[in-house]
Amino acid sequence: RDALHDFGVAPESVRVYKAKNIAGYVTGAVLFEEYFADAPANRPTGLVLLNDETAAGFLTAAREVGVRVPEEVSVVG
Numbered sequence: 001r002d003a004l005h006d007f008g009v010a011p012e013s014v015r016v017y018k019a020k021n022i023a024g025y026v027t028g029a030v031l032f033e034e035y036f037a038d039a040p041a042n043r044p045t046g047l048v049l050l051n052d053e054t055a056a057g058f059l060t061a062a063r064e065v066g067v068r069v070p071e072e073v074s075v076v077g
Helices: 002-006 025-037 054-065
Strands: 046-048 074-076
Touching: 025 054, 054 074
Parallel strands: 046 074
Antiparallel strands: none
16 A cells, blocks of 8 residues: 555555455456456556466456457556
8 A cells, every 4th residue: 555655546546356266277267257347447457466377367368358468458477
């Protein structure tokens, strides 16, 4: 919260998608479903995922429905 404040970002503007499972490929795909369920205007433009395997699942699911990376969303594992 302090770092967000230092950069002028309101903490409530940061969205947190919480996985019900441990981090992994399938979890990334599930997180993408939650992300994609948001209205396009409400979707974050960048995500930080727990690890590369989770990011790979997210990216695969994004590609399957035509979400462009990094044009529409940037992803870091």
